Amino acid sequence: MDFTFTEDQLLFQESVRDFLRNEVTPERIRASWESDSGREDALWAQLAELGLTGMTVPESSGGLGMSALDFVLLAQECGYVALPEPLVHTALVAVPALCDIGGELAEQWLPRVAAGEAKVVVGLEQNMLVEDAHVADLLLLQRGAALLAATPDQVSLRHNESVDPSRKLYAVDIDAAAAPVVEGEQAQRIVARALDHGALGSAAQALGLAQRMVDMSVQYTAERQQFGVPIGSFQAVKHHMANIAVRLEYARAPVHRAAYAIAHERANAALAVSHAKLAACEAANLAAKNCIQVHGAMGYTWEVDLHIFMKKAWALANTWGDAGYHKARVGERIFADGAVLGAGATF
Amino acid sequence: MKVSFSEEDEHFRTEIAGWLQDNLRGEFEKLRYRGGPGDEHMYPQERQAWEQRLAEGGWTCVGWPQEYGGRACSIEQQVIFFEEYARAGAPGRVGHIGEGLAGPTIIAFGSDEQKAKYLPGIVAGTQLWCQGYSEPGAGSDLANVKTRARFDEARGKWIISGQKVWTSLAHESDYCFLIARTDPDSVAHKGLGFFLVAMDQPGVEVRPIVQITGTSEFNEVFFDEAECDAADIVGAPGDGWKVAMGLLGFERGVSTLGQQMQFQNELDQVVALARENGAAADPVIRQRIAKAHAELKIMRYNAMRMLSGQSGGDGSLQKEALIYKLYWASWHRSLGELAMDVMGPECEILPAAPYELSRLQAMYLFVRADTIYGGTNQIQRNIIAERGLGMPKEPRGNA
Ligand SMILES: Cc1cc2nc3c(=O)[nH]c(=O)nc-3n(C[C@H](O)[C@H](O)[C@H](O)COP(=O)(O)OP(=O)(O)OC[C@H]3O[C@@H](n4cnc5c(N)ncnc54)[C@H](O)[C@@H]3O)c2cc1C
Numbered sequence: 001m002d003f004t005f006t007e008d009q010l011l012f013q014e015s016v017r018d019f020l021r022n023e024v025t026p027e028r029i030r031a032s033w034e035s036d037s038g039r040e041d042a043l044w045a046q047l048a049e050l051g052l053t054g055m056t057v058p059e060s061s062g063g064l065g066m067s068a069l070d071f072v073l074l075a076q077e078c079g080y081v082a083l084p085e086p087l088v089h090t091a092l093v094a095v096p097a098l099c100d101i102g103g104e105l106a107e108q109w110l111p112r113v114a115a116g117e118a119k120v121v122v123g124l125e126q127n128m129l130v131e132d133a134h135v136a137d138l139l140l141l142q143r144g145a146a147l148l149a150a151t152p153d154q155v156s157l158r159h160n161e162s163v164d165p166s167r168k169l170y171a172v173d174i175d176a177a178a179a180p181v182v183e184g185e186q187a188q189r190i191v192a193r194a195l196d197h198g199a200l201g202s203a204a205q206a207l208g209l210a211q212r213m214v215d216m217s218v219q220y221t222a223e224r225q226q227f228g229v230p231i232g233s234f235q236a237v238k239h240h241m242a243n244i245a246v247r248l249e250y251a252r253a254p255v256h257r258a259a260y261a262i263a264h265e266r267a268n269a270a271l272a273v274s275h276a277k278l279a280a281c282e283a284a285n286l287a288a289k290n291c292i293q294v295h296g297a298m299g300y301t302w303e304v305d306l307h308i309f310m311k312k313a314w315a316l317a318n319t320w321g322d323a324g325y326h327k328a329r330v331g332e333r334i335f336a337d338g339a340v341l342g343a344g345a346t347f
Numbered sequence: 348m349k350v351s352f353s354e355e356d357e358h359f360r361t362e363i364a365g366w367l368q369d370n371l372r373g374e375f376e377k378l379r380y381r382g383g384p385g386d387e388h389m390y391p392q393e394r395q396a397w398e399q400r401l402a403e404g405g406w407t408c409v410g411w412p413q414e415y416g417g418r419a420c421s422i423e424q425q426v427i428f429f430e431e432y433a434r435a436g437a438p439g440r441v442g443h444i445g446e447g448l449a450g451p452t453i454i455a456f457g458s459d460e461q462k463a464k465y466l467p468g469i470v471a472g473t474q475l476w477c478q479g480y481s482e483p484g485a486g487s488d489l490a491n492v493k494t495r496a497r498f499d500e501a502r503g504k505w506i507i508s509g510q511k512v513w514t515s516l517a518h519e520s521d522y523c524f525l526i527a528r529t530d531p532d533s534v535a536h537k538g539l540g541f542f543l544v545a546m547d548q549p550g551v552e553v554r555p556i557v558q559i560t561g562t563s564e565f566n567e568v569f570f571d572e573a574e575c576d577a578a579d580i581v582g583a584p585g586d587g588w589k590v591a592m593g594l595l596g597f598e599r600g601v602s603t604l605g606q607q608m609q610f611q612n613e614l615d616q617v618v619a620l621a622r623e624n625g626a627a628a629d630p631v632i633r634q635r636i637a638k639a640h641a642e643l644k645i646m647r648y649n650a651m652r653m654l655s656g657q658s659g660g661d662g663s664l665q666k667e668a669l670i671y672k673l674y675w676a677s678w679h680r681s682l683g684e685l686a687m688d689v690m691g692p693e694c695e696i697l698p699a700a701p702y703e704l705s706r707l708q709a710m711y712l713f714v715r716a717d718t719i720y721g722g723t724n725q726i727q728r729n730i731i732a733e734r735g736l737g738m739p740k741e742p743r744g745n746a
Contacts, residue, residue, distance in 0.1 A: 127692065128696075160696050160697070161697035161702065162695050162696065162697065163694075163695050163708060164695070165702065169695075226486060226487050226491070227491075228743070229743075231487075234741075236725040236729075289715070292715045293715075293718060293719065293724070296719055296723065297481070297512075297513045299719070300559055300715060300716045301558060302557035302558060302561060303556070307559040310559075314687075314694075314695070318691065319695065322691050324626075324691065327631075
């Protein structure tokens with residue numbers, strides 16, 4: 001039993017953290033809201049150069065061959081800066097799905113993803129809309145019991161706005177030309193794994209988002225004075241922050257545990273992921289609520305950066321399975337015939 | 348105690364319902380269900396025209412005494428008015444700050460001259476008001492206002508300089524009631540005056556502030572040597588705090604009834620959606636809806652109890668008044684969360700570009716402000732504990 005990360009994992013997290021915090025500033029995010037695609041090729045190239053787009057790509061295909069467990073800390077950092085680029089989607093959803101599909105398709109696309117030359121996105125029916133379809137070079141789309149691979153010329157896209165202006169969502173219509181790449185049970189398995197990977201990515205980002213909102217609010221409440229003292233000195237304000245800290249700290253372990261279960265393909269991975277997503281998104285929602293509250297009217301403005309993070313947390317809580325979906329999933333496992341519960345089945 | 352309406356009241360109901368049916372159509376049809384929380388930026392001109400239509404029918408300021416142009420409706424009739432108004436889906440009132448706050452304050456504390464000058468415009472729906480209390484340094488600590496009012500003997504006018512912030516609807520308003528320091532050496536709630544200031548003058552600049560909804564309902568307002576007639580101070584210099592606090596009492600008055608009806612409309616919409624998209628089959632959602640329903644009824648009964656003033660001389664009435672803001676604001680914030688959970692994955696998707704929110708999405712964001720304006724939840728709890736329960740006061744720093 002060891003919940004700590006290796007020195008390598010922590011060092012990598014630190015260098016990625018430095019990079020993201022320097023580069024992906026709130027100003028840059030706001031600028032991306034004004035641009036057509038909302039995405040920056042130059043930034044993507046930098047992420048590729050750091051090895052991030054190829055993190056989870058096997059070494060044989062030009063990647064670093066790392067696992068979801070290696071990536072989970074980085075996904076937290078992506079959340080902390082509310083990164084608009086689909087890095088978490090790439091490393092935690094698209095690449096694993098390509099690996100699962102295997103064969104020629106994987107051989108053809110994985111090296112290009114690792115090199116930052118191509119973007120691949122996955123669209124599941126659970127999500128209704130497809131993230132970042134407008135910048136994808138390949139779309140892996142669930143249609144009932146089949147998974148199709150389509151290139152941009154084979155689809156037509158309809159843009160939908162998200163409550164998070166950074167998220168780009170599309171309804172995708174496929175022309176008949178796109179053929180299924182996997183069907184039946186195998187497709188179902190890949191779809192189920194993709195959903196778990198997506199949910200894990202959202203959970204990890206939610207931790208980062210919550211941490212960011214906490215950091216901003218701790219700073220703001222130390223600076224803002226009312227009644228001649230910093231508002232952070234009022235017990236009511238402190239308790240708002242402490243309540244988040246409790247939820248947030250305790251949400252980390254389930255997220256890391258879920259990353260482990262996914263990386264090691266444990267049988268209970270789905271259960272661990274649902275638990276992680278619930279805990280992390282609850283923490284992020286509480287952070288959003290309490291942090292706006294301690295900001296007073298400032299927290300209700302577009303100009304203060306808080307809403308950048310609040311809205312991403314709002315969106316992520318409802319994709320890759322919303323709270324109702326994941327609670328139902330946990331419930332089903334607990335009440336399943338022959339479910340192994342109790343002492344000895346803690347992990 | 349009596350919780351039913353008389354025959355006369357029911358006649359009144361038929362009258363207002365019929366009037367709304369006859370008038371909320373044609374050019375006003377599109378205003379149905381618009382202009383509510385998070386949607387205040389919509390159709391300002393049309394809603395002011397609607398305000399004037401209401402006035403023509405005698406349906407503004409229905410609770411005011413007749414001598415001031417009101418309809419002198421009983422509490423029961425006001426309840427009915429707000430019920431029918433909400434049932435018809437009639438739009439958010441652009442005149443609510445004048446009718447609910449400025450007017451009652453002028454009636455209670457103003458001079459005859461002020462009454463004659465300002466009340467008719469409020470009743471007619473032709474003059475809109477905004478509330479200039481908050482400043483960058485004076486939010487929860489409202490008594491910390493720094494805006495100054497100096498009497499210029501030569502001009503015979505008050506000269507006002509300073510900055511207000513978060514001023515709702517200032518960009519639409521003809522007048523602002525504000526508190527400013529008449530005694531430059533004073534601190535806290537001493538030495539303040541309460542002024543009625545025209546917005547359309549060179550010394551007043553309004554800058555909109557964009558809200559998290561992407562729209563703008565509140566503003567920064569800069570006063571740079573703005574003028575205010577000598578006759579337009581309410582009460583004497585130094586009385587500002589007393590008048591301002593009296594006004595906050597009106598904020599918890601009859602206008603809350605209208606608000607509850609609007610809450611009912613929102614809850615109905617959540618219920619309808621839950622039926623439609625199947626969320627109603629989820630027992631957790633059902634229970635949360637049932638809880639929201641019960642709590643809204645609690646609010647309703649207590650508002651009527653508060654307004655009917657029948658809770659005796661034991662001081663409990665006063666406590667209810669203190670409790671109300673915290674209760675409704677917290678309830679409304681939870682309703683926003685419930686609405687999003689009922690929407691499910693769709694709650695992320697906007698109806699239209701560039702940033703047009705659906706009614707429920709706008710509500711979810713707006714309710715974040717409910718627990719902040721008009722005294723934050725934390726300040727409300729302090730008031731309940733300190734004034735309601737008589738507990739020792741919090742340390743307040745050195746100010
Ligand atoms: C949508 C909206 C519309 C508004 N419209 C108007 C308007 O028309 N006119 C107007 O004058 N104002 C208006 N306001 C301003 C509103 O009244 C203030 O926002 C409110 O009084 C809180 O002040 P603040 O925003 O400066 O927050 P702050 O006072 O800075 O409070 C920040 C946080 O500190 C907490 N806090 C502060 N003091 C204490 C304490 N002693 N104990 C415990 N906790 C404390 C607060 O609860 C809050 O969580 C509006 C605000 C909003 C959001």
